[in-house]
Amino acid sequence: xxxxxxxxxxxxxxxxxxxxxxxxxxxxxxxxxxxxxxxxxxxxxxxxxxxxxxxxxxxxxxxxxxxxxxxxxxxxxxxxxxxxxxxxxxxxxxxxxxxxxxxxxxxxxxxxxxxxxxxxxxxxxxxxxxxxxxxxxxxxxxxxxxxxxxxxxxxxxxxxxxxxxxxxxxxxxxxxxxxxxxxxxxxxxxxxxxxxxxxxxxxxxxxxxxxxxxxxxxxxxxxxx
Numbered sequence: 001x002x003x004x005x006x007x008x009x010x011x012x013x014x015x016x017x018x019x020x021x022x023x024x025x026x027x028x029x030x031x032x033x034x035x036x037x038x039x040x041x042x043x044x045x046x047x048x049x050x051x052x053x054x055x056x057x058x059x060x061x062x063x064x065x066x067x068x069x070x071x072x073x074x075x076x077x078x079x080x081x082x083x084x085x086x087x088x089x090x091x092x093x094x095x096x097x098x099x100x101x102x103x104x105x106x107x108x109x110x111x112x113x114x115x116x117x118x119x120x121x122x123x124x125x126x127x128x129x130x131x132x133x134x135x136x137x138x139x140x141x142x143x144x145x146x147x148x149x150x151x152x153x154x155x156x157x158x159x160x161x162x163x164x165x166x167x168x169x170x171x172x173x174x175x176x177x178x179x180x181x182x183x184x185x186x187x188x189x190x191x192x193x194x195x196x197x198x199x200x201x202x203x204x205x206x207x208x209x210x211x212x213x214x215x216x217x218x219x220x221x222x223x224x225x
Contacts, residue, residue, distance in 0.1 A: 008160060013037060013177040016132045024173050025139035028053075032172035033060065035149045035163065036136055039101060039129045040185045040203070041156030042163070043072075044171070045136065048143040051113040057145055058115070060170045063152040068117045070103050070124035070188075072146040074137040082109050082125065082143060090191040092212050099129035101203035105190040116145070126186055132177050148185070158182040 009020055024034045024045075031053045034045045044061065046053040048071045058065050073079065076094060079086055083106035090104055108116075108123035117123050126146065128134040137144055148156040149171075151164050158180045168174070187204040190197040195213065198206055 007172070008174045008176055010176045011037075011132055014131050016135055016175075016177075018135075020175070021132075021135045021139050024136055024175055025141075027172045028136075028140050028144060031056075033057065033170070034136075035160070035167070035171050035174040037130050037132050037175065037177035037180055038072075038146060039133075040181055040183055041158060042149040042160065042180065043133070043146040044149040044167070045072075045144040045146065047140070048112065048116055048145055051115060054113055054116045054145065056170075057147060060167060061147065061150065061152050062166075063147070064118075065115065066118050066120075067152075068120055068122060068124060069145050069147045070126060070186075071116070071143040072126055072128045072133060072137050073143050074128055074134055076127065078143065079106075079125065082112060082123065083107060084109055087191050087194075089194060089196055089213060093189065093191070093196075093209065094127075096208075096212055097204055098127035099134070100127075101129070101186045102126065103186045103188045105188065105192060105199065107192050122190070122192060124188060130177075132175060136175075156182070156185065 011020055028034055028047050031050050035042050036045050046057050103124045103126040105122050105124045128137050149167055150156055157163050160174055160176045184202040187202040188200040190199055
């Protein structure tokens with residue numbers, strides 16, 4: 001892959017410049033990669049429908065291709081076209097924790113690239129909570145990847161100065177919104193099974209999920225998103 005200089009652009013974390021967001025969205029729609037802020041860490045954004053762009057995400061992160069990549073949406077209504085069904089047990093979780101630190105795993109609709117789902121048939125989805133991320137997804141007009149902007153197996157970045165040099169050299173734009181909250185990242189819950197399985201406990205505690213569903217969720221194998 002050809003190495004090039006990355007472009008860093010500062011954005012207001014609460015009210016990002018529209019032209020900057022349009023520039024980032026245009027790059028994504030052309031198959032490019034953009035580093036952008038989420039509520040916890042910087043994410044690596046690509047067009048979720050573009051198989052080649054998704055493949056670049058795996059290459060840049062040096063990620064195991066059997067591990068799915070989560071995506072961000074900008075409105076709950078977008079779920080209908082991205083998943084095969086919305087289980088009843090997912091609905092109270094969506095109402096209580098979206099937008100925010102909860103990623104839900106659904107059975108992926110056939111329109112999504114198989115490599116995005118790690119060839120598992122499932123897809124992790126979160127409603128964008130950070131204003132920059134929300135504006136970006138809205139301007140793209142479709143879901144984007146939101147896997148952390150790091151080399152797989154390493155910690156997430158709360159500031160762009162922490163980005164690995166390999167990441168910086170292989171993305172088209174970096175949206176710098178300053179220091180992010182960091183912490184545990186999103187909680188990941190698989191709602192394709194009953195009871196739901198927590199694949200990763202993050203900012204939303206397992207107890208809160210269990211109380212909402214009136215049954216303790218099962219603990220599943222750890223999974224990196």
